[in-house]
Amino acid sequence: MAFDPSPIFDALLSKLLASGFVYGQISESKKPPEDRTVAVLFGGAGVTQVHGTTGSGQVDFILRFMYNAFAEPAAGVEKDIAKAVLEIMDDLAGNFNFGIDSVRNVIPLTNEATAGYVELGGVMYRISDLKVEVLVNDIVNFDSAETVAVAYDPACTLTTGTVGAVFTAIYTSTGDPIANFDIIQIDNELIVVALVVPASNALVLGRGYGGTTVASHDAGAAILKWGTL
Numbered sequence: 286m287a288f289d290p291s292p293i294f295d296a297l298l299s300k301l302l303a304s305g306f307v308y309g310q311i312s313e314s315k316k317p318p319e320d321r322t323v324a325v326l327f328g329g330a331g332v333t334q335v336h337g338t339t340g341s342g343q344v345d346f347i348l349r350f351m352y353n354a355f356a357e358p359a360a361g362v363e364k365d366i367a368k369a370v371l372e373i374m375d376d377l378a379g380n381f382n383f384g385i386d387s388v389r390n391v392i393p394l395t396n397e398a399t400a401g402y403v404e405l406g407g408v409m410y411r412i413s414d415l416k417v418e419v420l421v422n423d424i425v426n427f428d429s430a431e432t433v434a435v436a437y438d439p440a441c442t443l444t445t446g447t448v449g450a451v452f453t454a455i456y457t458s459t460g461d462p463i464a465n466f467d468i469i470q471i472d473n474e475l476i477v478v479a480l481v482v483p484a485s486n487a488l489v490l491g492r493g494y495g496g497t498t499v500a501s502h503d504a505g506a507a508i509l510k511w512g513t514l
Contacts, residue, residue, distance in 0.1 A: 434509035
């Protein structure tokens with residue numbers, strides 16, 4: 286099941302409204318909003334790490350602050366919108382709790398606010414968009430049955446066969462492409478590489494990853510890369 290960002294939207298909007306804004310919404314404003322309005326918008330997403338059959342990543346949000354640009358005093362508008370943005374940045378950089386198990390934290394060093402103006406229905410607004418990047422566990426899930434292993438470059442093969450549940454192996458290659466914590470596939474078995482010894486091309490292995498069956502493999506069997514822990 287795909288990750289549902291709805292609770293993060295709700296938590297961010299609740300935080301903004303609790304900070305004293307008159308009105309808030311989860312969407313772009315389509316008509317002139319109330320003065321001192323905030324909106325929570327989707328800013329994008331990406332996978333940053335793969336851990337076996339799951340991937341963690343970041344989901345980006347934009348917090349839009351909208352103040353009537355012609356409210357008086359003009360200096361007050363600038364000061365108030367700057368203060369509001371900086372207060373929210375400070376709150377989110379601390380121990381803000383989204384109340385969601387899969388959410389790890391906000392990435393504080395990437396919080397960035399940009400300012401400008403926008404006109405809606407003949408009303409000019411002073412706006413500031415605060416980008417908030419949220420780290421999320423299990424943003425995607427990979428079906429191990431559908432993940433296709435690929436050959437290393439240069440290619441790797443078993444130097445000698447493995448028997449039963451042995452936890453070491455030697456491989457043959459013209460380079461050293463296998464890395465610690467690679468998940469390799471030999472025949473139909475997935476195996477975690479716990480340690481690589483480049484000097485001898487030795488591998489310390491965790492057998493039967495992902496519920497695959499530990500099996501014997503012949504010398505010369507291809508070693509493929511399935512993923513990374």
